[in-house]
Amino acid sequence: MSADSPIDARIPLAKAPGFRWDAADAYLFDxxxxxxxxxxxxxxxxxxxxxxxxxxxxxxxxxxxxxxxxDLGIIRAVLRRQGVSDAEIDAKLPLMTAAMCAEVERNAAGMRPELCPSVKELLRRLDAAGKLLAVASGNLETIAWKKLEASGLRPFFAFGSFSDRRELRADIIRWGVDEAQRRLGSAAAVYVVGDTPSDIQAARAASVPVIAVATGIFSLQELKSHRPDLCVACCTVLLELSH
Ligand SMILES: [Mg+2]
Structure with a gap:
């Protein structure tokens, strides 16, 4: 990164010693x-x-x-707060989530996803380098793919791990890591890229490195306190980062 870069000047990096952000064989993006x-x-x-x-x-x-x-964690938290039993939630969940997905499909033309800075350039670079790219998201699968289609990012991703079958983020990430290693071999290095402390904790639980980006609601300072392997303001910094 050049010394006069405005991002470099303002935002200190938090990087584990020797960590190379571009050294993975596969990336799981939130x-x-x-x-x-x-x-x-x-x-x-x-x-x-x-x-x-x-x-x-x-x-x-x-x-x-x-x-x-x-999504499933949010649904359960809202309904429990209203006194709905887990038995009733579990009984109705399949039809309810199907209805959610159907409504999103009907209204997909109204989606207005705003790409975080340099995301497309980053994905292009990783794709050109032969990396396996996947998403690991708390969204329901149909809704996640609709957002990615609306944003033009869908073609970059080989597979996804979502909340339809795994309610906890740690399980979503772990399944994504396992799937990447099924495809590439058990020795493949898989990195997680996320914007919340939950992503960092889930990656830790799956024993894989994690890059945190402060493009959601959490500040760089807050993310750094959870000690990811690398913490950056946005993906632009990754592209500019030299080793
Ligand atoms: Mg997120």
Whole structure:
């Protein structure tokens, strides 16, 4: 990175000794806050409509932790707060999530994903270097792919791990790591890229390195306190980083 880069001048890096961000064989990217931020209500509205339709609950999701949570984790937290039993949640969940996904598909033309800085350039560079690229997201699968299609990023990713079958982020990440190593061999190095402390903790639980980007709601300082292997303001810094 050049010494007069404005990002370099303002933002200190937090880097584990000897860590090379481009040394992995495969990368698992979180979506919201890492690749893009949604500037529309398509996903949010589908959530509220489905919760109302299936559980008669009009509670807003804003009062449960959203960032770093998974769609299923958010649904369960909202409904538990309203006194809905886990048995009822589990019984209705498959139809409810199907309704959410169907609504997002109907309204996909209204999606307005805003790419985080330099994301496309970063993916192009990793793709050209022959890296296996995948997403590991707390979104439901259909909704995740719709966001990636709307943002033009879908072709970069070979597979994804989502919250449909795995409610906890740690399990979503672990499955993604396992799938990458099934494809590339068990010795393949897999890195996680995410924007929340939950991503960092989930990568740690899966024993893989993690790069944190401060393009979601968490500040660089806050992310650094969770000690990722590398913490940067945005992907532009990765592209400029020399070893
Ligand atoms: Mg995120």
């Amino acid at each position: 979506i919201d806050g890492t690749l893009l931020n949604s500037r529309d209500g398509v996903h949010y509205n589908a959530f509220h409509n489905a919760v109302r339709q299936f559980f008669g609950v009009s509670s807003k999701i804003d009062r449960v932790p959203l960032h770093g949570n998974t």
